[in-house]
Amino acid sequence: MSIEVIKPGLASSIQDKGREGKYHLGIPPSGGMDQRSLIAANLLLGNPEGAAVIECALMGPELRFNEARKVAACGAEMTPRVNGEAKPLNEVFEVPAGATLSFDFVKAGARLYLAIEGGIDVPERLGSRSTYTLGSLGGLNGRTLQAGDVLHILPAHGHATLGRCLPDSLVPMFSKHYQLRVVPGLYDHRLMPESHKRFYEEDWSVASEADRIGYRMKGGTPLSFVEREPPFGAGDDPSNIVDACYPIGSIQVPSGSEPIILHRDAVSGGGYAMIGTVISADMDTVGQIQPHQKVRFVAVTLEDALAARARYQQDLEQLRQMP
């Protein structure tokens, strides 16, 4: 069966759990920014948890199904509509043959994951179906969806049950003010101590440049750096370093003014100092923050990060055990 894209939405792309092992050649992991919601939507339908889905940012697509198929939508609160009739989030429903599936504008969160029984049929590239737009790789022709695209869907497996829904305890909670836990380090010794301290004491707001590559933050006091003689090869700006790898989740501070959190389509390296890294358990949360919402960074230890990671994995395990 196939699905025709009538309207593409703001930045809809095909994603799965991402690709590993090519970051040293400049190819980032990609994959759904909120992995938990992507996995939840697939598991609700009885799909393999890493089946390819459509990630819809802020404004969803309008899609026409040429055959009936069960779907599930998890993540941001964007009410799905079938031929205009509202359908629930976090619950399996069917789109009849010839019907149109659309979404209301987002009410909370930033990204919705639309899973389709069977999963989307695009070729695996370097072990994943995820779209990496900077490299024109994966997904549908290496880019976000466009009007007129036709998505082919793998055969239905018949395990999807209408009305199956996420238990309330597993439905994500959205906010307008988030705390993101950060392990300080990397080049944070370049910051003046009072500037370093203030970074964690102020609210930052997400700029409009917030996408799969990274989230730019503004509104905090510009950071000041310890004076130095620039090391050979680094560049003259106080925030410059000799070009190095950028960890996923690392927070870089070009010229000290607007910090950027790198996400799953990250540029893999460059010449700006990074001052810490958002812990893996909070990366899904980053993908659900809207522009203009507020963020407070909270410094934690590696032990804290590992404890949060264990709780995150328990959540995933609960999804897998869901009745």
Added chain:
Amino acid sequence: MSNEMTATTRYSQAGDEFLFVELNEEMTLEAFFRSISITQRLRDMALPGIIEICPANASYQVRYNPDVISAGQLQETLEGLDRDVAAQQVRTLETRVIEVPVLYNDPWTHETLMRFRDHHQDPSATDLEYAARINGYDSVDAFIEAHSATPWFVSMVGFVAGLPFMYQMVPRERQIQVPKYLRPRTDTPKQTVGIGGCFSVIYSVRGAGGYQMFGVTPMPIYDPEGDQPHIDDSMIFFRPGDIVKHRAIDREEYDALLSAAEKGDFKPRVASFTFDLDAFSQDPDGYARRVKEVLYEH
């Protein structure tokens, strides 16, 4: 000696999945050589729980699964490798020498740089004229000769898919250096050859960029479609440790090579080579000649 070399190493936890290792705060061939040697050894160990190993210019990064290998265990392993590399008597690297043909002063980067003059330090000059002047060359041709005559080490592959960062293999006082644009451009032609800081790059895809632009190469270096026989399944041509020699070509040769590339028939000139760090350090100019001989002796 080994203490001296490993003393500058700095380990930093980057969240719960990355260990970042700075070998030197400044760019040196020594630091790069250590980065490539340590990461190669780590790769050969094939330790469970190691997900990605990324060498960079004077640092490297390892992505690991902390449920399989702890940060402490990983750091201990890396410290051991750092000591092994520092202690080795013969410092060599099995690698390739690759010729990259370049049409310098081409119409496409020229058109692009003219569109972004208001982002540039010297709006009245081209990127080549500016770079030649601030590096003390009396003409653009002399600058092009300096860029293309010496070999460059691929010290990192990244930023975007397949983009090589290259470090010039000459004594520091002769290294070409140029600042990046004041504000990044929103456009750079695909396969643009440029420099920022002390690093020469080849942009693998069209897109944003801040390096000074000098020319374009017809050689495909990133192949997401899989139709270039000289690029393997990784889709990426360059590897950290490759040695590159640029060669200036004219428009006629550019057009011929580009047309071959479009037919999937581009045959890069590549030779196997054992790089010896100490031999290079003793006589960089003689070594550069040797690299050229290796490339052109067949």
